[in-house]
Each structure stands twice: as C-alpha cells, then as structure tokens.
Amino acid sequence: MGKRQTAPEGAGSTRYRFESIGCVGEWLSLSTLSVSLWATVIMASILDVLTTTVGLRRGLSEGNVLAGALVETLGVGGFVGLKLAAVAVLVTTWYLVDEQQRYAALAGFGGVTVVVVVCNVATIATS
Template identity: 40%
Template sequence: MSSEGAFLRHRLPGNVTPVDLERLCWAFVALALIADVVTTFVGLHLGLSESNPAARGAIEGYGLAGMLALKAFAISVGLVCRPLLEQAYRPIVPAGLAMPWLVAAGVNLYMISLVL
C-alpha cells in the first residue's frame, strides 16, 4: 500500500468557503479586541491590575494608546504571516488572535464580578 499523493481534504459545512470563514474569524478578532480592551480598562478603573507584563507596561506608559498599539502590533504580525499559509489554513491566524483575547475578556469579566 502506498500513500504517495494521498491527502485529506476537509470540507466546511454548507457553502462556507475558507475565505468566508476567515472573514468571520476577523470579525471575532474585532469583537475580542474590543471586549479585552473595554474589560481591561473597566477592571483597572475598579482597582484591579493588569497581569500581562507587556500590556501593563504599555498601559502604564501610554494608557489606552499603548494598549491599542500593542494590539495593532499583534494584528500586524498576523497579517504579515498570513500569506505564508495556504488559503485553506489562513483562518488560523485570526482565530489565534481572537481566542486569547476572548479568554482574557472572560477572565476580566470574572475578576470584575468579584469586585462588584
């Protein structure tokens, strides 16, 4: 038995194309970014502290602009690396950005709920 030329091709449900999926993932990036930034600054306003040292430094040094610059840098790295992937795998880039920010927003909400 030979596996030469064999490969698996995964299909997305319905008529969803990888391009459609990537667009949806970029929308999640925008939502996750907003959720993380808003919950971070609400938490800071309530007396909580930023646990990420890079974000803490950016916020302490430059406030909201520092935090947005840090997020913009992360998105820029993703956009630069995106063309290195085959089109079918490109949704991984925005998903990799959105997921940690969504988790951070969830943690922020939990911490805020403990303070309120």
C-alpha cells in the first residue's frame, strides 16, 4: 500500500466550491433585483414629478389631496418635497425591515408610482 495522498493546501472539496458559487449566484441575483427595483423607483419618481409638472402647466389639477395642498401653497417644489419625503421613508424602511419586506416595499412603491405615471400620461394625452 502506498502513502495516502491529500488535497493540496487551500484546495477545498468540490462540493464546498459549488456551494460557494451557488451563494455568489444567489447574492448576484438578489443584487440585480435590488438594483432593478431601485432603478424603477427612482425613474418612476422622476417621471411622476415631470408628468405632474406638465399636467399642472396645462391647467390640470393634482389628484392627491395632500400633494394638491402642497402645490397650491408651495408650487411644484412642494410636490417635489413630498416625493423626496416619500423616498426617504422608503430608504428608512429598506434599512429597518428584513430582506423579503425590503423587496415588497420597493415593488409596492415602484409599482404604484408607475401606475400613477401611466395615469398622468393618459390624462395629459386626453386633455
């Protein structure tokens, strides 16, 4: 019988290597989801401000009572401030809740904002 050979130092088992790759793959997919959801939130929020501004300049009124009061009092800057405050609450929520709730919060905020933008565009197009 010969001397038993061992794996070179630093070489782990094949199973361990595949598990590590799986974890990296999972992290990358969650990271991609985070980036996609944040991009949606940011772009939809910018489009909401732009479409609201266009609508107001065309004589339309703001449908949200709080936003409407801020626009009457402070102009479009009041609406921008409200949007920034809402995003700040979203960022705070992101840091306070677990991972699953983070994605739900982003998806909910982004989804509602996209719907608002679509409604704004439709209202402007038909006015």
